[in-house]
Amino acid sequence: MECAILCHNTVGCQSFNLGTASPYQCQLLTLTTYDTVVTGSNSFNQYIKTTAMIVPVKTSSPGHWGTWHPWFYCSPGSYMHAVRIKYDDYYSSPDAVGVTHLEVFCKYPDGTAANNAVNGVIDFTPTGSWLTYQGCPSGTWIKAWEQSVTPALGTASDDDALNNLVFHCSSDLNGRSGLGTSLLGTGDTRYPLSLGECPFSFMACGLSLMVEAYQGTNGDNTGVNDVNLACCFIDLFE
Known part of the structure; x- marks a missing residue:
């Protein structure tokens, strides 16, 4: 060659x-x-x-509890384009659980919808609400995200673990010009965000969530505690 x-x-x-x-x-x-x-x-x-695929891509703010669920991957040749977040606001209940589910939508470069899936809590039905659909502008893809995780607060306080996820789109279709549009996240600003980003010319094409199992009606439940992305090489004409 x-x-x-x-x-x-x-x-x-x-x-x-x-x-x-x-x-x-x-x-x-x-x-x-x-x-x-x-x-x-x-x-x-x-x-x-x-x-080429790079797995896992992480942030510097890992979660505290739970196990990693199986990886979800976009169909080959497609990339993450949009998300929906299910979130239990910290002030909404005595046992808030933060982010509980993440629905991922994949799309092919020609704009055709690929696969989508809901990932997150599977062993109980947490409180909370689905936030609005958050999608990247046409011709761009999810390339990075920021997350904030509540520090372990001890037995006297309510832990809610992962409390915000802010995804960032690429500024171009090849992922070679940095970050573009930022999606909304949950709006929770109690703790600082840390960034995880796909490398030059890579886009998000999969993810795995660390989720805590149900702690019972008298336990301190959290939902999703951490996120890792998979990033796939993208080669498209501009």
């Missing part, structure tokens, strides 16, 4: 020579622990697979 060749979804193309500035070619990638790469010969720089 010559250095200047780009894939642009060409049938049979297996790797992409990706730089960090236009024309996005013939430059070394900055790689992280979870990056999937194909390395060329000594005469080439590094190449990234057209099917």
